[in-house]
Amino acid sequence: MKFSTKVIHGGQKPEESTGSVMPPIFQTSTYAQSSPGEHKGYAYSRSANPSRTALEKALAAIENANYGFAFSSGLAAIDCVLRLLKPGDEVIAGDDLYGGTYRMFTRLFEKYGLQFKYVDMDSVSNVSAAISNQTKLVWIETPTNPLMKIADIEEISNAVKSQNKDILIAVDNTFATPYIQQPLDLGVDIVMHSATKYIGGHSDLVMGALMVNTEEIAKELHFIQFAAGAIAGPMDSFLALRGIKTLDVRMQRHCENGIAVANFLKNHPKVGKVYFPGFESHPNYNVAKKQMRDFGGMVSFKLKDERKEATFKFLENIKLFTLAESLGGVESLANHPVTMTHGSIPEEDRLKIGITDSLVRLSVGIENIEDLLQDLDQALKA
Numbered sequence: 001m002k003f004s005t006k007v008i009h010g011g012q013k014p015e016e017s018t019g020s021v022m023p024p025i026f027q028t029s030t031y032a033q034s035s036p037g038e039h040k041g042y043a044y045s046r047s048a049n050p051s052r053t054a055l056e057k058a059l060a061a062i063e064n065a066n067y068g069f070a071f072s073s074g075l076a077a078i079d080c081v082l083r084l085l086k087p088g089d090e091v092i093a094g095d096d097l098y099g100g101t102y103r104m105f106t107r108l109f110e111k112y113g114l115q116f117k118y119v120d121m122d123s124v125s126n127v128s129a130a131i132s133n134q135t136k137l138v139w140i141e142t143p144t145n146p147l148m149k150i151a152d153i154e155e156i157s158n159a160v161k162s163q164n165k166d167i168l169i170a171v172d173n174t175f176a177t178p179y180i181q182q183p184l185d186l187g188v189d190i191v192m193h194s195a196t197k198y199i200g201g202h203s204d205l206v207m208g209a210l211m212v213n214t215e216e217i218a219k220e221l222h223f224i225q226f227a228a229g230a231i232a233g234p235m236d237s238f239l240a241l242r243g244i245k246t247l248d249v250r251m252q253r254h255c256e257n258g259i260a261v262a263n264f265l266k267n268h269p270k271v272g273k274v275y276f277p278g279f280e281s282h283p284n285y286n287v288a289k290k291q292m293r294d295f296g297g298m299v300s301f302k303l304k305d306e307r308k309e310a311t312f313k314f315l316e317n318i319k320l321f322t323l324a325e326s327l328g329g330v331e332s333l334a335n336h337p338v339t340m341t342h343g344s345i346p347e348e349d350r351l352k353i354g355i356t357d358s359l360v361r362l363s364v365g366i367e368n369i370e371d372l373l374q375d376l377d378q379a380l381k382a
């Protein structure tokens, strides 16, 4: 099946007892047993729920994975991956991570004895050089949030696995979605999503997902999901599955609008630097072109007037774009990373990598592009 068919049919079949084409919302915690321990595959909904199973099959299908797992949030999914490790183990991560991921690494898991090294993943050699005997996991985000840096997934996988094949490699694929890149095909072990974003696609749920190919890792992840309990509920599973069905068509429009907004900003007299992997001037454009089918709907930029007041004025003046956290929904959003999504990153660390007061991150929605550009233009001029 091609991707656009897979999002609709992957892992799906009509519900068995009624033929219902859409899987019903199994709003239940428990299931009748005919004799102790004898049931139809479902005993208690923390372990498995048919609405979640339907979604997990679809999640696996769209990432070309054998197994999918749905969690109560993206961070719960990352938490599950880190629980594969034990005190003393080391994680190598990119230096421009989603703020909540960084907060979890530094303020939760360091406390439990995990060690983290942050490297610029623009270059594979930075990753290779950081590997030690304690390294157990490499955590890649590409494109990064909010600076849109690009890491070469395949090259990093090859380099890491050739040094030590037991080191796990995980990719946070939230920004790209499987429409744009499928990291498992490039050699990584685990794909993670904040399904809150493009997978759900309608800003109506909070959810996380993990996809893997090997049975061994799948068993461990399922055990942690069951034992720690951060599962996705049946209603949210239903919504996310419904979201996946339009992922292909939504992403087409997100990508079309994304590049149009990026080009508009690049040519606008009030705008300074624009961060977008689809520009030839992007430092890793060749990698982006190689591993991404298209460049997505996320665009970050700085105003030429780098004062905080100027940036705030722009963000107060947008009308069609909504000033809000999150991304990946059908509606366009604007975000001020310093005060919103990346507020938990210490000032010194964020300034080092370029997250300044004048940085704005846009999640370009699927509205009419002329209306979107007109809104940006009026807010920039105001």
Ligand SMILES: *Cc1c(COP(=O)(O)O)cnc(C)c1O
Pocket: 073, 074, 075, 076, 098, 100, 101, 141, 145, 172, 174, 175, 193, 194, 195, 196, 197, 206, 207, 208
């Ligand atoms: C939002 C986000 C997360 C966290 O997911 P939640 O669903 O908010 O818990 C992780 N990574 C990236 C890239 C994100 O954008």
